Amino acid sequence: MSDGQSGDFDFRTWSHRASDWAADYLESIGDRSVRPKVKPGAIAERIADAAPETGQSMEDIFEDFESIIPDGMTHWQHPRFFAYFQSNAAPAAQLAEQLATAFASQCMLWQTSPAATELEIKMVDWLRQALGLPESFKGSFQDTASSATLCAVLTMRERALGFAGNKEGLFGKKPLRIYASGRTHSSVDKALWVAGLGQDNLVKVPTGPGPLYSMDGDALKRMIEEDRANGMVPAGVVICIGGTSIGATDNASEICAIAAQQGLYTHVDAAWAGSAMICPEFRHLWAGAENADSIVLNPHKWLGVPMECSLHLVRDPEMLVRTLAIQPEYLKTHGKDGIVNFSEWSVQLGRRFRALKVWFLMRCYGLEALRGRIRNHVAWSQRLAERLRAEPDFEIITEPILSLFSFRHAPAAATDLGDHNRALVNAINDDGRIYLTQTDHDGTFAIRFVAGQFDMRENDIDIAFETITQVARNLE
Ligand SMILES: *Cc1c(COP(=O)(O)O)cnc(C)c1O
Numbered sequence: 001m002s003d004g005q006s007g008d009f010d011f012r013t014w015s016h017r018a019s020d021w022a023a024d025y026l027e028s029i030g031d032r033s034v035r036p037k038v039k040p041g042a043i044a045e046r047i048a049d050a051a052p053e054t055g056q057s058m059e060d061i062f063e064d065f066e067s068i069i070p071d072g073m074t075h076w077q078h079p080r081f082f083a084y085f086q087s088n089a090a091p092a093a094q095l096a097e098q099l100a101t102a103f104a105s106q107c108m109l110w111q112t113s114p115a116a117t118e119l120e121i122k123m124v125d126w127l128r129q130a131l132g133l134p135e136s137f138k139g140s141f142q143d144t145a146s147s148a149t150l151c152a153v154l155t156m157r158e159r160a161l162g163f164a165g166n167k168e169g170l171f172g173k174k175p176l177r178i179y180a181s182g183r184t185h186s187s188v189d190k191a192l193w194v195a196g197l198g199q200d201n202l203v204k205v206p207t208g209p210g211p212l213y214s215m216d217g218d219a220l221k222r223m224i225e226e227d228r229a230n231g232m233v234p235a236g237v238v239i240c241i242g243g244t245s246i247g248a249t250d251n252a253s254e255i256c257a258i259a260a261q262q263g264l265y266t267h268v269d270a271a272w273a274g275s276a277m278i279c280p281e282f283r284h285l286w287a288g289a290e291n292a293d294s295i296v297l298n299p300h301k302w303l304g305v306p307m308e309c310s311l312h313l314v315r316d317p318e319m320l321v322r323t324l325a326i327q328p329e330y331l332k333t334h335g336k337d338g339i340v341n342f343s344e345w346s347v348q349l350g351r352r353f354r355a356l357k358v359w360f361l362m363r364c365y366g367l368e369a370l371r372g373r374i375r376n377h378v379a380w381s382q383r384l385a386e387r388l389r390a391e392p393d394f395e396i397i398t399e400p401i402l403s404l405f406s407f408r409h410a411p412a413a414a415t416d417l418g419d420h421n422r423a424l425v426n427a428i429n430d431d432g433r434i435y436l437t438q439t440d441h442d443g444t445f446a447i448r449f450v451a452g453q454f455d456m457r458e459n460d461i462d463i464a465f466e467t468i469t470q471v472a473r474n475l476e
Contacts, residue, residue, distance in 0.1 A: 276402050
């Protein structure tokens with residue numbers, strides 16, 4: 001460090017150490033409690049209050065990492081993580097992440113990372129084919145579904161305003177209206193906030209009965225026509241395929257037809273369920289999605305690609321680029337017509353090299369093994385739902401949509417089932433063998449179960465059954 005800038009650690013040695021650590025971690029992850037047993041603030045207390053003036057030894061840094069961080073993490077790669085929706089990082093794709101970091105590439109323009117751009121075009125197309133979508137769909141990898149949905153809402157806005165909104169702003173303009181069922185993800189609400197359209201202009205369309213809880217098409221049509229009669233400007237519809245709470249799924253075919261009739265732009269949010277569409281037998285759930293203008297799904301959820309990787313597909317990239325391309329002189333790639341600059345497809349300018357991890361994942365496992373995992377998750381989860389249904393005092397609240405269902409424990413002795421099940425989910429998570437989350441389904445407190453961790457086995461479902469029933473019986 002005599003020259004005042006170099007750290008004195010050996011990158012090669014420590015890279016190997018880090019790889020060994022990661023391999024050991026993944027091998028023994030099932031022995032850990034899925035959710036850490038830490039109190040708020042306990043980790044922060046162990047971290048220095050300010051950065052050191054002089055570099056510290058990697059030995060010390062690594063030792064602190066090992067003693068402080070893992071025990072303070074929720075283990076998302078744990079095979080018995082059945083909460084939220086999984087966030088997977090298949091080992092082969094983790095390798096690609098390490099390599100992508102070595103480039104520290106900034107993939108905003110073709111010329112800033114040609115291989116990254118060209119691999120991204122190919123990987124988007126590999127996925128499009130795997131999902132059974134028409135060739136007309138092009139796309140890019142965004143950080144999250146929230147960002148892709150924001151881009152779709154911005155496109156709805158600009159399209160409805162004749163592409164004048166970016167320049168003129170929204171002041172003095174008629175309210176633009178966007179329609180979605182009340183069961184869509186909160187990222188749709190946030191997209192309207194950020195796009196300047198306002199929460200009040202997100203029209204929540206009622207939904208029909210279970211198991212799909214789909215948007216009521218007649219109500220949608222009526223609401224669009226009423227808004228138009230009242231001087232407002234209907235701009236787009238967000239279609240939900242596999243909602244976060246209980247997997248609510250709209251009829252994409254019906255809603256796209258209504259939207260087309262009404263001249264509205266459509267965006268499909270299939271953030272979680274979309275990955276399952278690599279299996280032809282599940283595609284009925286989004287039949288008609290091929291007629292939508294825009295689709296988002298998260299390979300970083302169920303497919304195995306590490307965070308962050310959202311696939312945003314559009315039928316007309318021109319409309320998206322017209323909405324989002326901003327080209328100061330220094331970013332122009334003169335004379336390179338036909339070149340794709342992916343920063344013009346998203347809000348962020350700087351972008352990671354995301355395509356590399358998709359390439360490694362799809363090549364190392366192959367589509368058939370990726371489909372096999374998803375099929376297992378769906379079958380195992382549905383089997384668990386049947387086992388719980390057959391147990392005295394357990395009720396299935398919402399039927400399985402793919403690998404997601406919700407249930408509750410309803411013993412005669414419990415006076416308040418909401419309180420009882422809140423206590424149950426907490427006790428289950430404190431037990432540590434599995435991790436579950438809860439939801440409010442139309443006023444009923446329900447415990448969610450979703451299978452989807454990349455390396456889980458059928459036996460993990462048996463452990464889930466034992467844990468749920470044992471903990472529930474002990475609570476009675
Ligand atoms: C997870 C999820 C989102 C948000 O995804 P991010 O990538 O975290 O922004 C949106 N919609 C649905 C249906 C989801 O399941």
